[in-house]
Amino acid sequence: LRKIMMPLGPVVVFGAANFPLAYSTAGGDTASALAAGCPVIVKGHPAHPDTSALVAEAITKAAQKTSMPAGVFQHVPGRIEIGQALVSHPLTRAVGFTGSLAGGKALFDLANQRPYPIPVFAEMSSINPVILLPKTLNETAKPTAEALVKSLTTGLGQFCTCPGLWIAQVGEGLRQFEGFAANILTKVEAGKMLHQGIADNYHTRVEECLNQYGVELIFGDAGSGKGLEALPVVAKVNAVDFLTQPTLQEEVFGPFALVVEVEDRHQFTEVVSKLQGQLTCSIWGTEEEMQAHSGLLNLLLEKAGRIVANGVPTGVEVAGPMQHGGPYPATTDSRFTAVGPDAIKRFLRPVAFQNFPEGLLPERLRGW
């Protein structure tokens, strides 16, 4: 009895709006599906149709040059209905998706309702909570504010790993931290978002969050830019108001962060235990203070695919130990990663050969 990994079959890829290269037509989903031996059909993203077409042309040329089978890669631009038809096609065997919760969930449902259900690997939404432990924050309010504001505003916050929720305990350290953050933010210039859809959504969601009960501005305003333009906004809310208004846990794609002010250790645990699934969670504190909050640390393991200590979640290393994925609604399947070599595991299935003559085994299984 010998076992080998085989390709699942044709994979339909929906690229991200925010990364026309790394997470789209020639992104990680396409690369890992091809590496697994699966043909790929990319549904071109309407936010960058020309880039997608150019990249697709390059892939097609490369496939020809390397004598890969005809049709191993295909690029299909067009409306959402075309994407749905691709997911429903009887020959499709898996789907890779990067985008909104609504979009990913709709494809997930469609794929599960097929006569032959197929897996959908959708990376959808994450607010990437950052936990600031009180003793450490008292001593490092300024560098912490500098690091978080930089991570929040890089690329105008258009990263799936943008840190959008900062959880800290009320006190002098937090007061100083908020002051430093507001001060640093005054120096951030307005920028243009990647396209109108992202910008409109940002402005709407910021306003929605600011309209929730008990939410107060720390920096910026509900206008937060016009048209394509966007400005960072940071607001705060107490733990009780945060926990009773679920929309405050929904992603705001762009440079928006919400400070959740907890009263004490007990409320810290309460807020963290109620967090939805995330791509990342970060925790700032000395080793000693983290040891003293080991219960909090254990909770984080249930919430996210990647835990960062004293660092920011933006910057996703393409490496073996990377886990870019997390419990729902961060992704549809926390057991897999969209980044790093393990991404290939999504598109493979094992096949066992029993009692086979050596000459009929796949080449890689011979001579064992």
Added chain:
Amino acid sequence: LRKIMMPLGPVVVFGAANFPLAYSTAGGDTASALAAGCPVIVKGHPAHPDTSALVAEAITKAAQKTSMPAGVFQHVPGRIEIGQALVSHPLTRAVGFTGSLAGGKALFDLANQRPYPIPVFAEMSSINPVILLPKTLNETAKPTAEALVKSLTTGLGQFCTCPGLWIAQVGEGLRQFEGFAANILTKVEAGKMLHQGIADNYHTRVEECLNQYGVELIFGDAGSGKGLEALPVVAKVNAVDFLTQPTLQEEVFGPFALVVEVEDRHQFTEVVSKLQGQLTCSIWGTEEEMQAHSGLLNLLLEKAGRIVANGVPTGVEVAGPMQHGGPYPATTDSRFTAVGPDAIKRFLRPVAFQNFPEGLLPERLRGW
């Protein structure tokens, strides 16, 4: 950056009706979920409530003796609604199921419709096609018939890997094979099936198949036993009638086999290419004849999780290279196995630790 596998969380297990021990309360699903570090809640099977309760008691005692946390294992007997409630419970994180297609698919749908969808590993239905290549069959009609009838009737065919579909080319070899099979079957005594539900279903499904257009008896009859009793039944049908009547591809749980008679090489390929997903496919032929049918062999790889050469699919070795799983409707996820050490992979998710002080890493990640 370092990565470790963590338990998914509480797993609900629905054991098989046909294996009160190996595939039920203390079966592979329970063992692999516990090994992954997941608490297990077994929904006791109504077909063997007392066995299930006894086994559950033994597990609970063992958990106490080894100082495992209270509640690491729980046993819940009762109606189907209780199983549904367990799958819908917000804290449940995965489901293991062995049983019918209807039952498994219903739980799969329920799990996907939760606010937080969870994976269901359902092993559901397989008719385990056996392909008999013509030249070899001509020379080995008798031993082939002996082996297949023995595999078909062991345990009165109440195995998920029971070979229920025999595909062969018309000719003298097949005529002899059918004669030998009928002759051997006359010596098989009637037996009692495991419980009334299985027996009733067997009798109904056999009658259903025999009523399909073009289906002719080789051995047995539509009565096929009464009450708990069951007798083996073997019938035949030509390829065209097989392909146009989908119910002939649906599992008949018990000692029923259907011979699909193909006219030529082309029809062989046509029948195999239209097969649904299976746990196993078997192929009988010399190495030379299999080489000459390499296209057929490649098709089999797409259809099943385990391919057997010149052997029977019953007898599932619990070993590293075992793949007990296959494309839908054999299981809900062909990327995983329900048997062997790899079964643990179903219940684990990776978590990456970035920039963590050594002392705060899980023990297994320290010192790398």
